[in-house]
Amino acid sequence: MTIGGGPRGPAVLVIEPMGNAGRFLVEAAERLGLRLYAATHEDIHDGYPVWLRSALTGVCATDLTDTPKALRDMDVFCRRHSVSGVVACFELFTPLAALLARRVGLPGNDPALAHAARNKIRMGEAFAAAGVPAPRWTVVHDAAEAQRVARSGELGRPLVVKPAEQGGSWGVSVVYTPRELPRAVEAARRYTHAHPHGLELDTRVLLQEYVPGAEYSCDTIVADGVAHPLPVVRKDTTEGRYRIETGHTCPSGLAPPLARKVQDVAARAALAVGVRNGIAHTEVKIPRGTQTPRVIETGARLPGDNLCEVVEAATGVSEAVACLQAVLGREPDTVASRARAAAIRFLLPERGGVLRRVSVPEIPGTHSELHLSPGDTVPEPADSSCRVGHVVAHAETVDQACGLAGRVAARSRVEVG
Ligand SMILES: Nc1ncnc2c1ncn2[C@@H]1O[C@H](COP(=O)(O)OP(=O)(O)OP(=O)(O)O)[C@@H](O)[C@H]1O
Ligand SMILES: [Mg+2]
Structure with missing residues (x-):
């Protein structure tokens, strides 16, 4: 079924543009003079915000949870609207995008490997096959099996327990004693279907070796199988059982040789999970005292968390523009045009409840957004999902950007009753 339509420029089909990266894709499509189409469910399209609806030339309404039907519908749609590129915004639909690109004959990722960018068990296998340094892991079916692994000490201590398929740190916990394992395994198995499409998830649970040290992310544009590394970003999280992002900073502060190692390992991770035309978002940790980044995960999608804005403010590179260029089979613009800095900090509550009051000070050089409202x-x-809001700072230097964003975050008030 087709809603809307109209001629102008080459066309790209986005498989579900809802989510953080969607607005950056919309902006990038404008800059490149592209027609943007969305593939989604009719009821989800009904809930699109006005800015997204008005940016779309048309919509392929289908059922993204039914792969054969979605492929048939999108294939017909792509041919009817002369679509020249396909991109998935949601990580869970990246294998679908690879299958569609292959079927329509457009630049895309390797469908045989694409599942490894969505499923952390397949990802672990793909990393092992390609020699990408990553934490050791095993699959467990219940808490008793997890406790046997913990007692054996084969993966060390603490352990990371996580769902095979999920994002946003949902169901991920760092477990310090075997006693905590039943709750952690239960939390990791909780998600049987993904919001909002209802896509069925692999509910198997991974136990991973814990990698200590600082965390970074690095995105990679891949065009025709050639990796173009983007800048490294420092990622800060909470400590303890739950690792929730507290912020991201670009540039990362790593010395250039180590930053290049991160870019190299991120590119290898992207290629290992079959990224051939598009982008990958890779997270790594570097154990203190070592120069060896280890890959926590990679996804064949644009980053979330406003990282597109952070990277562009710091370097002038638009990840969304480069990603669209790659899926159209064009040469991507990935060379930095400026050396500034940007930082994002998230406003997190101390506990769950009802949001009573939230205030964020306005400081020049920063802008903030609230994700939740009182009540x-x-x-x-x-x-x-507990984020109340975020603040972004753009500045000349990384110290200035961190100082500004940190000051706003420290002076913000989040009251939960
Ligand atoms: N093996 C590990 N060793 C150390 N820390 C880890 C490990 N696995 C995960 N973490 C921590 O937990 C966070 C979330 O884990 P992971 O990235 O695997 O899950 P996710 O749900 O895909 O996350 P997100 O979408 O928030 O990036 C990581 O960013 C990292 O801080
Ligand atoms: Mg992650």
């Missing part, structure tokens, strides 16, 4: 329910701070 809204604030989830327990166990994953990224």
